[in-house]
Amino acid sequence: MSTLPDNLRTYLQQRLEASQPASFLVDRHGLIESLQGDYAVYGITAEAIGKPAAEVFSVAAGEELEEGATEVFECINIEGVPIFDMHIFGRAQGFEVLLQHTQSQVTSIHELQQRLNETSLKYEHLRASGDAASQLNHTFHQLLFRMDFFVLERVAENQFHPIGILPEWLKSWYPELAVFATSNPAECIPYLEHFLQQARPLWSSPSTSKALYSGIWQEERADRERMHFRARTLNIDDRNLLIIECAPEEVREKQNLLQAARQAALHHSKLQREVKKKEVLLHCIVHDLRSPLTSMLGSLEMMKEEEDPQERDELIEIGINQAERQSQMIDQILHAFAAEIDAWDREGITADEAPQLVEILKSVQRANRAACESKGIRLLVELDDEREAIQAFGDAPQLERILNNLLENARRFTPRGSAIRMKLDQTCIGAQDWARIRVEDEGPGVPAVYRHTLFQQFKQGQNAGSIGLGLYYCKITLNKWDGDISYYQPAGGGAGFELRLRPFGEDHVGSSAEKPLQV
Amino acid sequence: MVGSFAVGKSSLVKRFVHESFTGEYYTTVGVKIDRKTIQVGPQSMDFILWDLNGEDAFQSVQMSYLRGMHGYFLVIDGTRKATVDVAMQLDHKIQDAFGPTPRICAINKKDLLTEWELDESTTQSMSLPERPMIHTSASSGEGVEELFQQMGTMLLVDP
Numbered sequence: 001m002s003t004l005p006d007n008l009r010t011y012l013q014q015r016l017e018a019s020q021p022a023s024f025l026v027d028r029h030g031l032i033e034s035l036q037g038d039y040a041v042y043g044i045t046a047e048a049i050g051k052p053a054a055e056v057f058s059v060a061a062g063e064e065l066e067e068g069a070t071e072v073f074e075c076i077n078i079e080g081v082p083i084f085d086m087h088i089f090g091r092a093q094g095f096e097v098l099l100q101h102t103q104s105q106v107t108s109i110h111e112l113q114q115r116l117n118e119t120s121l122k123y124e125h126l127r128a129s130g131d132a133a134s135q136l137n138h139t140f141h142q143l144l145f146r147m148d149f150f151v152l153e154r155v156a157e158n159q160f161h162p163i164g165i166l167p168e169w170l171k172s173w174y175p176e177l178a179v180f181a182t183s184n185p186a187e188c189i190p191y192l193e194h195f196l197q198q199a200r201p202l203w204s205s206p207s208t209s210k211a212l213y214s215g216i217w218q219e220e221r222a223d224r225e226r227m228h229f230r231a232r233t234l235n236i237d238d239r240n241l242l243i244i245e246c247a248p249e250e251v252r253e254k255q256n257l258l259q260a261a262r263q264a265a266l267h268h269s270k271l272q273r274e275v276k277k278k279e280v281l282l283h284c285i286v287h288d289l290r291s292p293l294t295s296m297l298g299s300l301e302m303m304k305e306e307e308d309p310q311e312r313d314e315l316i317e318i319g320i321n322q323a324e325r326q327s328q329m330i331d332q333i334l335h336a337f338a339a340e341i342d343a344w345d346r347e348g349i350t351a352d353e354a355p356q357l358v359e360i361l362k363s364v365q366r367a368n369r370a371a372c373e374s375k376g377i378r379l380l381v382e383l384d385d386e387r388e389a390i391q392a393f394g395d396a397p398q399l400e401r402i403l404n405n406l407l408e409n410a411r412r413f414t415p416r417g418s419a420i421r422m423k424l425d426q427t428c429i430g431a432q433d434w435a436r437i438r439v440e441d442e443g444p445g446v447p448a449v450y451r452h453t454l455f456q457q458f459k460q461g462q463n464a465g466s467i468g469l470g471l472y473y474c475k476i477t478l479n480k481w482d483g484d485i486s487y488y489q490p491a492g493g494g495a496g497f498e499l500r501l502r503p504f505g506e507d508h509v510g511s512s513a514e515k516p517l518q519v
Numbered sequence: 520m521v522g523s524f525a526v527g528k529s530s531l532v533k534r535f536v537h538e539s540f541t542g543e544y545y546t547t548v549g550v551k552i553d554r555k556t557i558q559v560g561p562q563s564m565d566f567i568l569w570d571l572n573g574e575d576a577f578q579s580v581q582m583s584y585l586r587g588m589h590g591y592f593l594v595i596d597g598t599r600k601a602t603v604d605v606a607m608q609l610d611h612k613i614q615d616a617f618g619p620t621p622r623i624c625a626i627n628k629k630d631l632l633t634e635w636e637l638d639e640s641t642t643q644s645m646s647l648p649e650r651p652m653i654h655t656s657a658s659s660g661e662g663v664e665e666l667f668q669q670m671g672t673m674l675l676v677d678p
């Protein structure tokens with residue numbers, strides 16, 4: 001005597017506990033194709049359910065039970081105690097057995113098993129007692145099960161009925177389809193709507209043996225689990241079949257290869273950008289180192305003509321300061337330049353570190369005064385009279401570097417006898433307060449044709465004899481601080497560059513004053 | 520959604536449909552379909568979004584996936600200039616195969632503006648009256664709603 005198959009045991013146990021009916025489908029050969037939901041069972045003999053085999057098989061063959069017709073048998077009465085009522089429903093490909101749980105004293109599968117054993121009821125695999133056709137059918141179902149396919153037969157336009165054993169993945173990905181019922185799978189798999197339209201010509205010529213393959217589609221669940229699927233249609237014995245595969249092996253391999261190849265391509269592209277950035281830095285370094293040198297040369301040039309010892313001492317002092325500045329810059333470059341570009345923590349900045357903009361402008365003015373005066377240019381600083389101290393998010397040495405770059409450009413274009421102005425105020429744009437530095441010269445200004453590329457690397461406003469990296473460097477550095485730089489044309493002509501910086505601390509709030517005071 | 524690989528097609532859909540962004544790169548194989556209903560003016564519109572695999576040397580977009588579409592988005596990564604050429608080639612291919620069809624250029628990754636390789640003249644040259652251009656960021660969500668709203672408007676005019 002065989003015992004209950006494990007899956008049937010589990011299934012019946014759950015149904016008993018939940019006082020729910022149990023059902024499974026029996027095909028035309030008397031094979032049980034599938035239980036409703038997740039469980040599959042192979043073969044339960046008529047004897048086992050307490051009816052003469054001939055009676056059940058005659059129904060199973062579809063000869064006595066029309067589709068849609070219902071027969072009700074009382075069965076699985078154990079020692080006079082009804083456990084389940086059996087209902088049989090006629091179905092297109094066989095019949096469906098519904099075991100309706102009845103009020104009984106049997107509350108566990110162990111008890112049921114025991115009683116079944118006691119009454120010598122036999123559960124056997126039908127294939128052992130079935131004919132060759134049923135064995136073949138069983139093998140076919142096993143094959144589908146092992147291949148993990150979800151197979152549906154087209155029974156009408158947009159109507160499909162699942163056949164065989166439902167695969168495990170179905171409930172997880174398409175629970176609506178994991179019910180043994182006729183449905184339109186395209187309603188829960190949108191891609192199939194598209195594919196089934198393509199399959200129409202194939203459906204209409206059932207003699208076609210050629211399979212039609214769909215493309216691959218991907219699903220993603222709320223838990224971010226992803227899965228790939230693919231479908232195909234096939235005609236066998238005038239039956240239109242739709243076969244759905246979950247995570248085909250070659251798709252998994254393709255996904256892995258593509259992921260690796262594309263990530264490598266992205267890394268390569270990123271590395272190229274990094275190399276380019278390093279080149280930019282290198283050029284910026286050269287550009288920066290040239291600036292103090294220009295000041296030193298200016299001081300030396302003026303010393304040649306200066307007779308007043310006090311003035312000469314001041315010029316020597318400027319020269320020494322600039323040499324020291326250059327030395328410091330080299331140290332900074334050697335130790336930290338690359339790191340500065342990549343890492344800057346706005347949140348971590350303290351009041352001691354946030355640059356004092358008034359001090360910065362005065363420092364830059366001192367550093368560039370000699371170079372300007374040697375060209376007959378006045379370098380002026382105009383401050384917002386309401387604000388003695390304005391601090392901003394940023395880094396003082398780099399901000400000085402930016403201003404030195406701008407002044408160097410301005411010097412190049414400003415004619416002798418004119419002025420370069422550095423203005424500091426605060427302004428409000430939209431809801432955002434900004435500390436604003438403007439650098440204006442009285443040169444010809446930047447021609448309109450160059451303005452839109454002015455801040456791009458290796459681009460320059462005009463033929464200036466510069467490598468076109470200074471302004472790009474200014475922009476990426478200010479952007480890094482959540483600030484920005486833009487070009488404008490001052491009212492009186494010339495070129496103007498506006499630097500916007502996020503104010504640091506509480507002093508920045510609410511000022512939109514634009515009243516500069518010349519010093 | 521069509522375009523080169525890793526331009527942010529899936530991320531734009533995720534931002535639009537699920538209002539989320541992960542930043543993780545997971546290459547799409549085949550197609551992923553999502554739905555969302557939006558209000559375009561007084562009209563309610565059901566979007567069925569087909570997020571197609573990216574185009575590159577390893578994988579090309581199957582034109583059969585585009586059969587039956589009403590419009591498409593050409594997605595470009597602002598930080599990778601090469602993705603412009605891919606998008607423009609796909610655009611020509613699609614217009615040749617399906618005739619005039621509403622489409623919008625989405626220049627994505629606006630949040631990484633400092634890393635952009637596209638300059639203003641390049642982006643301007645892509646914008647045509649029949650092919651508007653919108654800057655988007657799937658990361659911040661900027662421009663995403665506008666992108667789909669504009670497509671909705673275009674589809675109402677040219678369904």
